[in-house]
Amino acid sequence: GQNIDQPTEMTATEGAIVQINCTYQTSGFNGLFWYQQHAGEAPTFLSYNVLDGLEEKGSFSSFLSRSKGYSYLLLKELQMKDSASYLCAVMDSNYQLIWGAGTKLIIKP
Amino acid sequence: DVKVTQSSRYLVKRTGEKVFLECVQDMDHENMFWYRQDPGLGLRLIYFSYDVKMKEKGDIPEGYSVSREKKERFSLILESASTNQTSMYLCASTLGQGATDTQYFGPGTRLTVL
Numbered sequence: 001g002q003n004i005d006q007p008t009e010m011t012a013t014e015g016a017i018v019q020i021n022c023t024y025q026t027s028g029f030n031g032l033f034w035y036q037q038h039a040g041e042a043p044t045f046l047s048y049n050v051l052d053g054l055e056e057k058g059s060f061s062s063f064l065s066r067s068k069g070y071s072y073l074l075l076k077e078l079q080m081k082d083s084a085s086y087l088c089a090v091m092d093s094n095y096q097l098i099w100g101a102g103t104k105l106i107i108k109p
Numbered sequence: 110d111v112k113v114t115q116s117s118r119y120l121v122k123r124t125g126e127k128v129f130l131e132c133v134q135d136m137d138h139e140n141m142f143w144y145r146q147d148p149g150l151g152l153r154l155i156y157f158s159y160d161v162k163m164k165e166k167g168d169i170p171e172g173y174s175v176s177r178e179k180k181e182r183f184s185l186i187l188e189s190a191s192t193n194q195t196s197m198y199l200c201a202s203t204l205g206q207g208a209t210d211t212q213y214f215g216p217g218t219r220l221t222v223l
Contacts, residue, residue, distance in 0.1 A: 004151060031209065042113075042199065042214035043152075050209075087152070095206055099151030 002026045004100035006088050011106045012078055020073045020086050020103045028093020034062055034073045035087040037102065043087055046073070075105075083107045112136070113215035115200055121221045128187040130218050132200030140203045141183035142212065143167075143175060145196040152199065158183055159206065190222045 003025045012018040024032070031050040035043035049055055049064035049071060061074040075082055085102040092098055116131035132141065140159050144152040144167075154167030156175040164175050172194060176184045183202075187194055198218045203210040 008149070033211075035212075040217075042216050043212075044214070045211045048209060048211070089152075096154070097152075097212065099153075101149055101151045 002090075002092065002098045004088055004090060004098055006086075006100040006103045008101070009104045009106065011108060012075075014078055014080060014107055014109050016078050017074065017076050018078060018105065020075070020088075020105065022071045022073075022088035022100055024069050024071070024088070024090045024098070024100075026090045026092045026098055029066060030091040030093065030095060032062075032064055032071050033089045033091070033097070034071075035089065037085045037087060039084070046086075078107050080107050080109070113200060113202055113213050115198075115215040115218050117218050118216060119219050119221075121223065122187075122190050123223050124191060126187075126190050126222075128190050128220065128222075130185040130187075130198055130200075130220070132183045132185070132202075132215055133181050134202040134213070135181065136202070136204070136213075137180065138202035138204050138213070139180075140206060140210075141177065142201040142203075143173075143183065143185045144199045144201065145169070146199055146217070147196050155185065190220075192222050194220065195222045196220060 006022045034046040037043040047062040054063045064071045087102045088100040089097045113134045142157040143155040158177040174186045200215040201212040
């Protein structure tokens with residue numbers, strides 16, 4: 001079956017760095033997405049990786065290793081507004097998105 | 110900016126009622142999707158549509174139907190609501206079917222079935 005695993009919850013301190021991991025097993029691979037979802041709101045797109053390596057986008061980076069079925073989202077200089085759930089999703093060979101359950105990130109002052 | 114709107118943010122219905130959830134996007138997107146989101150589970154695809162009057166079943170279509178009579182509008186119908194359909198319902202749209210097509214989501218409808 002197809003499976004996306006990510007931690008349920010993480011806690012970090014304001015100003016720190018946090019790494020949210022995602023591992024996947026899917027039938028085929030056409031890219032991996034990270035979305036941010038604040039409580040009670042719609043998910044919004046953060047990043048897309050299809051090639052191995054690190055993609056940097058200012059205050060966050062996303063990494064992919066296709067051979068290991070692994071990705072991480074690295075959030076730097078955390079602010080309170082970064083408190084949200086972070087959803088990992090993989091596009092399979094049929095171009096369907098398989099979603100992880102999301103990681104709830106709690107930021108403490 | 111793409112805007113996806115949903116008809117209600119919160120909805121309370123009784124078991125057995127017919128429920129309509131509406132979704133409208135204003136960017137001429139080809140594809141539209143209905144998901145439900147439950148605690149501890151990833152987004153689960155109910156139905157999607159690649160064109161007007163076209164529909165495809167997702168992973169959990171049982172108990173649901175959809176309608177896409179116009180390109181901008183995609184409706185989700187619960188024929189006879191049941192308590193296990195209490196959930197957050199999210200609508201999304203994409204421009205095309207490519208791997209890089211980002212999903213744009215509506216704000217969600219939190220449905221409670223009593």
